Amino acid sequence: EMVSALPRQEVGLREGALVAFVMNGLFSFLPHPLLEGLRVANGQVLAFRREAYFASGGHGAVKGEVLEDVALARRARAYGLFLGGGLFRARMYRGYGEAVEGFGKNFLAVHMKNPAVLLGSAFYHLALYTLPWFFGRWGLGLMGLLERLAVQK
Incomplete structure (x- = not known):
């Protein structure tokens, strides 16, 4: 419909x-x-x-x-x-x-509609997808990429 x-x-x-x-x-x-x-x-x-x-x-x-x-x-x-x-x-x-x-x-x-959930989400994404690349934490950055690949078809 x-x-x-x-x-x-x-x-x-x-x-x-x-x-x-x-x-x-x-x-x-x-x-x-x-x-x-x-x-x-x-x-x-x-x-x-x-x-x-x-x-x-x-x-x-x-x-x-x-x-x-x-x-x-x-x-x-x-x-x-x-x-x-x-x-x-x-x-x-x-x-x-x-x-x-x-x-x-x-x-x-x-x-x-929960500011705590929004802040948690922002922190999670910065910690897993952005900051590792700036601070040389390649393993954590790669884990973020692998997690992203795992949820795609």
């Missing part, structure tokens, strides 16, 4: 670094085979059957949500969700400033 996809993102250099960091944070811990069964969606690519859209309440039912695309997916119980990968391309933001503003509004929401 609903389909969504995660398109390949078109980005400039600076917002590309931010998009990569955020996407890594979102998808690092999720085994990709399980993603296809989650009730999530990407607001850039949403398509509904008309009846399903109105039966779920449409955008009016989720107008107070920060992550309205995810709320729509959760409300639409009968759906078809897949990762589009190379099938789609989209541009999230038109520059670094827009990327900071856009991700800023979502950051707390994707961390269960």
